[in-house]
Amino acid sequence: MLNLCAIRRLQSALRSFEEQLKDETGLSFNDALLLCAVEKGITEPSALAKELNLSPSRLTRVIDSLEVRSLVQRTLSITDRRSLIISLTEAGEELVQTFKCCELDVPEELAFTQEEPWQHI
Numbered sequence: 001m002l003n004l005c006a007i008r009r010l011q012s013a014l015r016s017f018e019e020q021l022k023d024e025t026g027l028s029f030n031d032a033l034l035l036c037a038v039e040k041g042i043t044e045p046s047a048l049a050k051e052l053n054l055s056p057s058r059l060t061r062v063i064d065s066l067e068v069r070s071l072v073q074r075t076l077s078i079t080d081r082r083s084l085i086i087s088l089t090e091a092g093e094e095l096v097q098t099f100k101c102c103e104l105d106v107p108e109e110l111a112f113t114q115e116e117p118w119q120h121i
Contacts, residue, residue, distance in 0.1 A: 034072075043086050073089055
């Protein structure tokens with residue numbers, strides 16, 4: 001049987017984590033996810049939208065927000081001038097390193113997300 005209460009606890013834990021992330025880093029959850037994806041090498045907007053499960057219009061708003069804060073920049077692709085590439089600025093790279101090392105408390109309900117994949121085998 002589906003345990004909706006357990007799903008609700010996950011949702012509440014995630015919301016709490018998002019608030020803590022915002023307080024500690026100034027980033028929304030989508031902001032942080034986009035910065036992490038770009039750091040991993042996902043730089044094309046269509047690939048970012050797919051990775052983050054965001055609509056193109058929502059992705060544009062997230063990128064706009066980060067660009068205004070000088071955390072990412074848009075540049076034309078050198079291989080296809082019709083395409084954009086999203087990259088981290090120096091400030092964006094520093095912020096990614098900061099939240100990788102910050103002391104955010106991961107709620108107990110979300111602790112499984114911090115385990116290495118091999119631990120699930």
